[in-house]
Each structure stands twice: as C-alpha cells, then as structure tokens.
Amino acid sequence: MALLEVKELDVRFALRHGDLRALRDLSFSLDRGERLGIVGESGAGKSVAAFTLLNLISLPGYIAGGSIRFDGQELVGLSDRRLRRIRGKRMSMIFQDPMMTLNPVLSIGEQMVECLKAHRRISSREAKRIALDKLSQVQIPSPEKRLDQYPHELSGGMRQRVIIAIALLLDPDIIIADEPTTALDVTIQAEIMALLLELCEHNNVGLILITHDLGVVNQVTQRMLVMYAGRIIEQGPTRDIIDTPQHPYTRGLIDALPQMATPGARLNQIPGSMPSLNNLPSGCAFHPRCGFVNDESGRPRPACLNQVPGFVNVGDIQTACHWVAEKQGKPMQTRTGEKSQSETSP
Incomplete structure (x- = not known):
C-alpha cells in the first residue's frame, strides 16, 4: 500500500x-521514500494541490470530492484536532518564501522549540538539543549562534535551510516542497536542492517537489506529474518523460528550455497562455495552444474540441491526449466523473 494515495x-x-x-x-x-515532482505553468494548480494535501486551503476554497489517504487514514473530512497530529509532524511543508514563513519577531530557536513542544511532551532543553541537531544536519554553520538570531539577520539561503530544518524537526514521513528555491540565486538553489535530496535519501522521507523548473525535477525526482488547468495531463517516470515526452504540452515545456534553442536564435515558446479556470475551452483544455489539434487534412479533431481526454499508456507513461491515442492506436481510459462535453464554467 502506498504511503499517500x-x-x-x-x-x-x-x-x-x-x-x-x-x-x-x-x-x-x-x-x-519516493520523490515525486509536480510541474506546470503558473495557474496549473500545483500549489493548490500541495495546500490541499495538508488541508491548508482557506475559505472560500473547499474539497468538493475525492479522497486523500495517508498511511491508510482518510484525511478528507478529518477534524482540525486530528489533522494537527499529522500536519507538521508526519507531513511537513516547505513554502516558497521563507520570510513569509518565519515569524519576524521570534528568534530561530524560539520558533523551533515552539514547534517541537506543540507536538511532543519534552523539556525546553531537549527541544533545543533537537533544534541544534537539525540545524547541523542542514549544514548551517555555528548553529548555537543561529538559535538566538532573528530571520532578518540571516541570508536568503540560510533562511531556507532553517525552514528545511524545521520541516525535519519531527522526523516526517513526507515533505511537500512548494517552489523551495524560487527566491534564491542559481548557486544557492543548487545547494538547497542537493541538501534536500541528500536528507530525503538519508532519512527515507517521501518528497513532493512542486516547481516549474524541469532541470531540478530531472535531477531530484523519480516520478513526475505534469499539470495543466487543474488536471494531470501526463505522469510517469521522470527520466522517461524528459527523454520521450508524449503530450504536446510537455513537449512544449521541454522545448522551451534555453538549452533546446539554437544558439543566437529566439527561445522556443508555447503560444498563448494558460486559460482561466472559470472559462476553460471545450474538450481538451490545451487544444487552443496545441500544434497537433488538426488532423492530416488540416481540420481540427472533433475529439480534441469536444471530449475531455482520458489517459493512454505509452510504455510507463500515462498521457491524456487524443492525438497520442490516435497515433498509438491504443484505447483511452475514461476519467471518472468526466463529461464528454466541456466544463467551461463552474
């Protein structure tokens, strides 16, 4: 049984x-212990998915249906009191901006000790010892000094290491990292991701990495999901999807990488932009931007315009695309609860 379903x-x-x-x-x-990447453009639903797993979406957001099972326990509909036994303890989250996560008026030590004592019955002395150990694990120099410092006294990379240390405080089973290196420069990004990978492998912690950076996903994760307009449109082993992407959207994301362009030429890009969630196109939401929506005669495929695609298997990759299904000559799985026509409005 999977740890998270x-x-x-x-x-x-x-x-x-x-x-x-x-x-x-x-x-x-x-x-x-598995590492999963979730990628897609802004507005694809990546962060909403992360927040929903921990039931951190606030009103007017709500879970209208479906199931989230963690270690055999259903989380949807669980009371706040019971969720607190899991959130932060067995499932931790690393947010995009450490300055928005850390409390600016409390020292690093106060915040770490408070987190530990909220979940465990331990003394302040023992909590401080654990905090020092975790700061050492994330390779923060002079951890004793850092405990007495405030967030504004640390660099961006150091603050993100503190956030990772806090996420590891209670030895979680899963860490959800939502764009953990967005505000950092390239060299610090590489250090933080290498550190996160090492910590997850050493502690057998499952990782859900949410990012728009396919290079990071390729280096860190074992499986990946590609999201578009609130849906998963491709999933499978990371290496297989990076090497042989099937969905036109995934192909577009990979072709848009700087290293894929001819030196001196303009960068490749996917035409158009992500549709508004309250006005999705009919059928496949990607079809207005897709270069494969037309058949050999140059006419749009009716299925692309009118039917929400299910998944078709291509090796170990599952992709939701009518063109791929037609090309492979394989049957397409239906999506549970989906209509053949669009869901253009809520």
Missing part, C-alpha cells in the same frame, strides 16, 4: 457567480 480529488472555490474548480479528478500516489 490521492484519488479523484476535486477542489473548488465558492465565488459569487458560482464555484470555480481549481483541481479536477486529481489522482496519484507516493510510496515511502
């Missing part, structure tokens, strides 16, 4: 003119 997750935001569906039919699993 997400099935048909449906997340909505109640707005004045109706519900906006932020996640649609989201299904994936994570084994103990």
